[in-house]
Amino acid sequence: MSENRRQILDMLAAGKITADEAERLIAALERAPSSDAAGATTARRPLPKYLRVVVEAEDDDDGEALTKVNIRVPFQLMRAGVKLANFMPPKARAQVNEALREKGVDFDLNQIKPENLDELIEQLQDMVIDIDHDKGRAKVKVFCE
Amino acid sequence: MIPLWMSIAVCSEERQFVRLWLPLFLLWILLLPIAVLTLPVLAILWLIYGRSALAKPLALWQIFASMRGTLVDIDHPDGSVFIRIV
Numbered sequence: 001m002s003e004n005r006r007q008i009l010d011m012l013a014a015g016k017i018t019a020d021e022a023e024r025l026i027a028a029l030e031r032a033p034s035s036d037a038a039g040a041t042t043a044r045r046p047l048p049k050y051l052r053v054v055v056e057a058e059d060d061d062d063g064e065a066l067t068k069v070n071i072r073v074p075f076q077l078m079r080a081g082v083k084l085a086n087f088m089p090p091k092a093r094a095q096v097n098e099a100l101r102e103k104g105v106d107f108d109l110n111q112i113k114p115e116n117l118d119e120l121i122e123q124l125q126d127m128v129i130d131i132d133h134d135k136g137r138a139k140v141k142v143f144c145e
Numbered sequence: 146m147i148p149l150w151m152s153i154a155v156c157s158e159e160r161q162f163v164r165l166w167l168p169l170f171l172l173w174i175l176l177l178p179i180a181v182l183t184l185p186v187l188a189i190l191w192l193i194y195g196r197s198a199l200a201k202p203l204a205l206w207q208i209f210a211s212m213r214g215t216l217v218d219i220d221h222p223d224g225s226v227f228i229r230i231v
Contacts (some may be wrong), residue, residue, distance in 0.1 A: 052215060070218040076211035084204040 004029050047118075048125055048144035050074055057138035075121050075144075082117050086110060147173060150215040154227040 012022040039086075055069035080135060093109045100107050124144045131140040151167040190198045217228040 066220075068218070068220040070216065072214065072216035074211055074214040077208065077215065080204065080207035080211045084201075084208055087204060094171070141184055 004034050040048040052143050147210045148230045150231040152229045156225040158223045
């Protein structure tokens with residue numbers, strides 16, 4: 001029996017609290033550890049530092065020509081890049097947006113802001129993209145670390 | 146933190162290999178006196194024109210300073226590139 005529970009029972013025995021109050025206190029005691037544990041799990045994890053892209057692709061059917069790509073980009077660099085992109089003239093941004101749209105990427109550069117990027121990085125923590133392509137035998141892995 | 150070391154290696158299809166180690170910390174040591182000399186000028190610009198006058202150079206500096214940890218390693222039968230900033 002825990003010390004707190006014993007104290008509650010002692011107070012009940014001494015008539016300092018009623019049975020209902022004792023029951024509520026014990027219930028609160030039982031809830032307390034679980035809420036602490038939940039708090040620990042929901043505590044903010046440190047943000048990842050890098051975005052990693054790992055590619056392994058076989059160009060030939062015999063699998064001899066193997067291409068390996070290993071890229072690690074600091075998120076800090078992406079943040080700085082977003083800040084610098086804010087200085088782009090609106091005309092240049094429109095041209096970039098148009099070029100992206102022509103390539104099938106419907107993306108608006110004006111929407112990229114440092115605060116949005118932080119939110120994106122936070123969401124990327126749990127992201128792992130694992131592509132296993134059988135035909136070309138390519139393996140792509142995108143993740144944060 | 147600013148990058149201190151940069152390593153670049155390029156290998157062509159003919160397997161000609163070029164490898165460079167760039168000790169960036171030496172560059173910082175050389176640039177330090179210039180930075181000290183330009184500091185009053187920057188402070189005056191800041192006072193006259195405000196933060197916006199230095200925003201672009203600061204953003205460029207942030208790009209450079211945050212490159213530490215970057216790794217690009219591409220290995221292909223036609224050639225390979227390796228860049229590492231420490």
